[in-house]
Amino acid sequence: MQQRLSLITLGVADLQRSIAFYRVLGWEPHPSSVAGQIAFYQAGGMVLGLWSRAALAADSGVSDSGGWGGVTLAHNVESETDVDGILIAARDAGGTIVREAAATDWGGYSGVFTDPDGHPWEIAVNSGWPLGPDGSVRLG
Known part of the structure:
Protein backbone atom coordinates (compact mmCIF):
# COMPACT_ATOMS: atom_id res chain seq x y z
CA MET A 1 0.00 0.00 0.00
CA GLN A 2 1.37 3.41 -0.96
CA GLN A 3 1.83 6.05 1.72
CA ARG A 4 -1.08 8.24 0.61
CA LEU A 5 -4.50 9.33 1.82
CA SER A 6 -7.20 9.68 -0.85
CA LEU A 7 -10.50 10.29 0.96
CA ILE A 8 -11.75 11.29 4.39
CA THR A 9 -15.48 10.79 4.95
CA LEU A 10 -17.16 12.48 7.90
CA GLY A 11 -20.32 10.89 9.29
CA VAL A 12 -22.94 13.59 9.80
CA ALA A 13 -26.38 13.70 11.42
CA ASP A 14 -27.93 16.19 8.98
CA LEU A 15 -26.34 16.37 5.52
CA GLN A 16 -28.00 19.66 4.52
CA ARG A 17 -26.94 21.35 7.78
CA SER A 18 -23.36 20.18 7.23
CA ILE A 19 -23.30 21.33 3.59
CA ALA A 20 -24.56 24.75 4.73
CA PHE A 21 -21.89 24.93 7.46
CA TYR A 22 -19.02 24.10 5.11
CA ARG A 23 -20.44 26.44 2.44
CA VAL A 24 -20.11 29.37 4.87
CA LEU A 25 -16.43 28.42 5.20
CA GLY A 26 -16.05 28.59 1.41
CA TRP A 27 -16.37 24.90 0.57
CA GLU A 28 -18.60 24.02 -2.40
CA PRO A 29 -19.75 20.45 -3.10
CA HIS A 30 -18.31 18.87 -6.24
CA PRO A 31 -20.79 18.16 -9.08
CA SER A 32 -20.25 14.41 -8.52
CA SER A 33 -22.04 14.72 -5.15
CA VAL A 34 -25.40 12.93 -4.91
CA ALA A 35 -28.07 15.39 -3.76
CA GLY A 36 -29.56 14.39 -0.42
CA GLN A 37 -27.16 11.47 -0.02
CA ILE A 38 -23.48 12.43 -0.04
CA ALA A 39 -21.41 15.54 -0.63
CA PHE A 40 -17.88 15.41 -2.05
CA TYR A 41 -15.32 18.23 -1.91
CA GLN A 42 -12.08 18.41 -3.85
CA ALA A 43 -9.52 19.21 -1.17
CA GLY A 44 -6.17 19.62 -2.86
CA GLY A 45 -4.96 16.19 -3.89
CA MET A 46 -7.60 14.36 -1.87
CA VAL A 47 -11.36 14.32 -1.32
CA LEU A 48 -13.51 15.10 1.71
CA GLY A 49 -16.93 13.45 1.87
CA LEU A 50 -19.97 14.11 4.06
CA TRP A 51 -22.32 11.15 4.48
CA SER A 52 -24.94 9.90 6.90
CA ARG A 53 -23.23 8.78 10.11
CA ALA A 54 -25.37 5.62 10.25
CA ALA A 55 -24.70 4.77 6.61
CA LEU A 56 -20.97 5.37 7.04
CA ALA A 57 -20.81 3.10 10.11
CA ALA A 58 -22.73 0.33 8.32
CA ASP A 59 -20.57 0.64 5.21
CA SER A 60 -17.40 0.56 7.34
CA GLY A 61 -18.56 -2.48 9.33
CA VAL A 62 -18.34 -0.75 12.71
CA SER A 63 -20.70 0.03 15.57
CA ASP A 64 -21.32 3.74 16.07
CA SER A 65 -20.86 4.56 19.75
CA GLY A 66 -21.81 8.17 19.03
CA GLY A 67 -18.62 9.53 20.54
CA TRP A 68 -15.47 11.10 19.23
CA GLY A 69 -13.67 8.72 16.91
CA GLY A 70 -10.11 9.67 17.87
CA VAL A 71 -9.45 11.74 14.73
Whole structure:
Protein backbone atom coordinates (compact mmCIF):
# COMPACT_ATOMS: atom_id res chain seq x y z
CA MET A 1 0.00 0.00 0.00
CA GLN A 2 1.37 3.41 -0.96
CA GLN A 3 1.83 6.05 1.72
CA ARG A 4 -1.08 8.24 0.61
CA LEU A 5 -4.50 9.33 1.82
CA SER A 6 -7.20 9.68 -0.85
CA LEU A 7 -10.50 10.29 0.96
CA ILE A 8 -11.75 11.29 4.39
CA THR A 9 -15.48 10.79 4.95
CA LEU A 10 -17.16 12.48 7.90
CA GLY A 11 -20.32 10.89 9.29
CA VAL A 12 -22.94 13.59 9.80
CA ALA A 13 -26.38 13.70 11.42
CA ASP A 14 -27.93 16.19 8.98
CA LEU A 15 -26.34 16.37 5.52
CA GLN A 16 -28.00 19.66 4.52
CA ARG A 17 -26.94 21.35 7.78
CA SER A 18 -23.36 20.18 7.23
CA ILE A 19 -23.30 21.33 3.59
CA ALA A 20 -24.56 24.75 4.73
CA PHE A 21 -21.89 24.93 7.46
CA TYR A 22 -19.02 24.10 5.11
CA ARG A 23 -20.44 26.44 2.44
CA VAL A 24 -20.11 29.37 4.87
CA LEU A 25 -16.43 28.42 5.20
CA GLY A 26 -16.05 28.59 1.41
CA TRP A 27 -16.37 24.90 0.57
CA GLU A 28 -18.60 24.02 -2.40
CA PRO A 29 -19.75 20.45 -3.10
CA HIS A 30 -18.31 18.87 -6.24
CA PRO A 31 -20.79 18.16 -9.08
CA SER A 32 -20.25 14.41 -8.52
CA SER A 33 -22.04 14.72 -5.15
CA VAL A 34 -25.40 12.93 -4.91
CA ALA A 35 -28.07 15.39 -3.76
CA GLY A 36 -29.56 14.39 -0.42
CA GLN A 37 -27.16 11.47 -0.02
CA ILE A 38 -23.48 12.43 -0.04
CA ALA A 39 -21.41 15.54 -0.63
CA PHE A 40 -17.88 15.41 -2.05
CA TYR A 41 -15.32 18.23 -1.91
CA GLN A 42 -12.08 18.41 -3.85
CA ALA A 43 -9.52 19.21 -1.17
CA GLY A 44 -6.17 19.62 -2.86
CA GLY A 45 -4.96 16.19 -3.89
CA MET A 46 -7.60 14.36 -1.87
CA VAL A 47 -11.36 14.32 -1.32
CA LEU A 48 -13.51 15.10 1.71
CA GLY A 49 -16.93 13.45 1.87
CA LEU A 50 -19.97 14.11 4.06
CA TRP A 51 -22.32 11.15 4.48
CA SER A 52 -24.94 9.90 6.90
CA ARG A 53 -23.23 8.78 10.11
CA ALA A 54 -25.37 5.62 10.25
CA ALA A 55 -24.70 4.77 6.61
CA LEU A 56 -20.97 5.37 7.04
CA ALA A 57 -20.81 3.10 10.11
CA ALA A 58 -22.73 0.33 8.32
CA ASP A 59 -20.57 0.64 5.21
CA SER A 60 -17.40 0.56 7.34
CA GLY A 61 -18.56 -2.48 9.33
CA VAL A 62 -18.34 -0.75 12.71
CA SER A 63 -20.70 0.03 15.57
CA ASP A 64 -21.32 3.74 16.07
CA SER A 65 -20.86 4.56 19.75
CA GLY A 66 -21.81 8.17 19.03
CA GLY A 67 -18.62 9.53 20.54
CA TRP A 68 -15.47 11.10 19.23
CA GLY A 69 -13.67 8.72 16.91
CA GLY A 70 -10.11 9.67 17.87
CA VAL A 71 -9.45 11.74 14.73
CA THR A 72 -8.82 15.46 14.32
CA LEU A 73 -8.62 17.12 10.91
CA ALA A 74 -6.13 19.91 10.28
CA HIS A 75 -6.00 22.80 7.83
CA ASN A 76 -2.69 24.63 7.56
CA VAL A 77 -2.66 28.28 6.50
CA GLU A 78 -0.06 30.96 5.89
CA SER A 79 -0.69 33.43 8.73
CA GLU A 80 -2.03 33.91 12.23
CA THR A 81 -4.61 36.27 10.71
CA ASP A 82 -5.82 33.38 8.53
CA VAL A 83 -6.16 31.15 11.60
CA ASP A 84 -8.16 33.79 13.46
CA GLY A 85 -10.40 34.52 10.46
CA ILE A 86 -11.28 30.87 9.86
CA LEU A 87 -12.09 30.31 13.53
CA ILE A 88 -14.40 33.34 13.52
CA ALA A 89 -16.10 32.14 10.31
CA ALA A 90 -16.56 28.65 11.78
CA ARG A 91 -18.11 30.06 14.96
CA ASP A 92 -20.39 32.36 12.99
CA ALA A 93 -21.50 29.40 10.83
CA GLY A 94 -22.55 27.37 13.88
CA GLY A 95 -19.32 25.64 14.85
CA THR A 96 -17.87 25.67 18.35
CA ILE A 97 -14.43 27.00 19.23
CA VAL A 98 -12.95 24.32 21.50
CA ARG A 99 -9.44 25.77 21.69
CA GLU A 100 -8.85 29.46 21.10
CA ALA A 101 -6.01 30.37 18.76
CA ALA A 102 -2.68 30.82 20.50
CA ALA A 103 1.05 30.24 20.14
CA THR A 104 1.93 26.55 20.42
CA ASP A 105 4.71 24.64 22.17
CA TRP A 106 5.99 23.52 18.77
CA GLY A 107 6.53 27.09 17.56
CA GLY A 108 3.37 27.57 15.53
CA TYR A 109 -0.02 29.16 16.09
CA SER A 110 -3.28 27.23 16.08
CA GLY A 111 -6.84 26.90 17.33
CA VAL A 112 -9.54 24.26 17.04
CA PHE A 113 -13.22 24.36 16.15
CA THR A 114 -15.76 21.57 15.90
CA ASP A 115 -18.32 21.41 13.11
CA PRO A 116 -22.03 20.85 13.90
CA ASP A 117 -21.40 17.09 14.25
CA GLY A 118 -18.47 17.52 16.64
CA HIS A 119 -15.66 16.82 14.14
CA PRO A 120 -12.62 18.78 15.35
CA TRP A 121 -10.62 20.89 12.91
CA GLU A 122 -7.26 22.38 13.90
CA ILE A 123 -6.42 25.54 11.96
CA ALA A 124 -2.66 26.10 12.13
CA VAL A 125 0.40 27.98 10.97
CA ASN A 126 3.51 25.81 11.07
CA SER A 127 6.67 27.31 9.59
CA GLY A 128 8.32 23.88 9.71
CA TRP A 129 5.76 22.53 7.23
CA PRO A 130 5.83 24.93 4.27
CA LEU A 131 2.76 25.27 2.07
CA GLY A 132 3.05 24.71 -1.66
CA PRO A 133 1.38 27.00 -4.21
CA ASP A 134 -1.62 24.65 -4.25
CA GLY A 135 -1.92 24.69 -0.44
CA SER A 136 -0.35 21.27 0.00
CA VAL A 137 1.78 20.84 3.10
CA ARG A 138 5.29 19.41 3.03
CA LEU A 139 7.14 18.01 6.01
CA GLY A 140 10.10 20.33 6.60
